[in-house]
Amino acid sequence: MARNLMSNDEWAFFERFILAVRSPNGRKPTNHRLVLDGIFWIARTGSPWRDLPEEFGKWSSVYRQFRRWTLAGLWEQILEALNESRIVPDALQMIDSTVVRAHHQAAGAKGGLRAKVSAAREVASRPRSICGSMRQACP
Secondary structure (H helix, E strand, C coil): CCCCCCCHHHHHHHHHHHHHHCCCCCCCCCCHHHHHHHHHHHHHHCCCHHHCCHHHCCHHHHHHHHHHHHHCCHHHHHHHHHHHHCCCCCCCCCCCHHHCCCCHHHHCCCCHHHHHHHHHHHHHCCCCCHHHHCCCCCC
16 A cells, blocks of 8 residues: 555544535445545645556546545635644645746747747838838839
8 A cells, every 4th residue: 555644533534524525326435535545645746647556546536536525615624624623733834836836948839929029029010101111112
């Protein structure tokens, strides 16, 4: 099994939230603890979903369950409960990917915006009449 799986105490904390959002559809429940471990593995490593180790189950099933829980608001409920319980130290901080900036070379292909601006200037500065472009022919 993978390292750093959830302890029994951690699972006891998360289990009540997961059981609360579970919709009774007559199916046999999956191993939600293993699915949650798989989701945490993806979050910890930053790997694509398709690289999820098989020991967590099919990557598509784990992703589908992640989406269901996201749409049900599970993650917000868990974060609120963690904040209220003071289990997590105040010094622990999260990095939101919306504030992480890409390298300037990730903005486009060679030339990119600079070539487009140069082409726009050239079009804008073209003469607007035949006389303007043919000075020797006009009086």
